[in-house]
Amino acid sequence: MIKFFRRIRQHLLAENKFSKYLLYAIGEIALVVIGILIALQINTWNDEIKATKVEVKFFANILLDLEKDDENLNFYLHFHTKRIEYLDTLLTYVRNPHKKMGIDKFGQYVEPIFYSINTTSYSTTFESAKSMGTFNNFKEMELLKGLSRYYADFILLENLFSSITRFVENQFEPLMYSLPEGYMTASTGDLVINEEDTQEFYDKIASIKDNREIEYDYERILRTPLLENYIIGDLGRTYNSIGKIKSRQEMLRLLKRNIEQRK
Template identity: 70%
Template sequence: MIKFFRHIRQNLIMENKSGKYLKYALGEIILVVIGILIALQINNWNENRKAKASEDNFFENVLLDLEKDEAKLDYYYEFHSKRIDYLDTLLTYVRNPNLSMGIDKFGMYVEPLFYSANPTNYSNTFESAKSMGTFNNFKEKERLKALSQYYSDFVLIEQAFSSILRFVETQFEPLMYTLPEGYMTEATGNLVINEEDVKDFYIKIASIKDYRNLSIDYEKILRTPIMENYLIGDMGRTYNALGKITARQAMVKSLKEKIKYDH
């Protein structure tokens, strides 16, 4: 094809047809420009297609992360709802001296309070794409903004859980350490909600026979104002965590629906 155009140019020059040559040269330039524009258009189309595929793949993976987040939030909600139930039960006995729990029930209701939830956030897909600058070619800026807000708000969950853990370590554990743990049996951990299986721990503790014949005066701790103050403080912190969890559950549900709707 190049030889063909070169041959035409040479013939026009040799025949001294400058007018026709200029027209031909202009036409050739126009053809070259059109070719370049077509090539650019094809290249842009390919780049847009790749960007769209990358964006679709990103949101598909984010959707999987959000589903894992949702399952984790359901666990957090159950964990903290049960914690409030246990705190409520203990506070009921604290404020009613005519009621007696018995050492076994006391052990079953105080033991879950030693445990706290570990905040986990599934944000690898988002953070990886963010660090690689992948978002620059994405069109769904509003969804990215909502996702960014969702992941940055995870610090609220971390702070709420940390507040409970800190309160347990500085207030509850020192109080309970004044009481011998002879109340622990195989059934002590039955009310414990934890991601790890702790059943073997309580079986092991119960298997080590205690020959001391200790008199465990749990009522002394149960009736102390310090215990009441702790239960109320823990309940307040737990309600705060539950509120943060509920708000995040609403956010993840909204994000999932929007991603599914747009795809």
């Protein structure tokens, strides 16, 4: 092809047909420019196809991450809802001193309060794509903004859970440790909700026979204002956590719906 054009150019020059040669040269330049533009357009189309494939895969993986988050949030909601039930029961006995709770029931209702949970966020897909600059070629910018807000908002939930943990460690545990724990049995942990199985722990405690003659004055704990103050403080933090969990669940469902609708 190049030789063909060269022959035409040499022929025109040889015949001293400058005007025709000029038109030919302009045409040749135009053809080259058109060829370059076509090549650039093809490259652009290829890049867009690749970017679309990356974007589709990204949102498919995000949906998987959101499913895992949804499972976690359901567990967090269940955990804190039951915590409120246990705190409510304890407060009922605190405020009704003539109502006898019994040492076994006391143990079963105070034991779950020792437990708190840590948060887990499945944000690897989002953070990895963000750090690699993958978002620069994405079209769904509004969805990305929603995801960014969702993952940034995680710190609020983490702080609330940490607040409960610190409150347990600083207020509840010192109060309860003033009562010997020999009252614990294999069934003391029946109401405990935890991601890991705790029954082996309670079986082990129960397997070691307590030969001491100790009076487990649990009513002293129920009567102290410190317990009531603790229960109310824990209830406040737990209700705050539930509110944040539900808010995050709403954000998650909206994101899932928007991502699924883009298919």
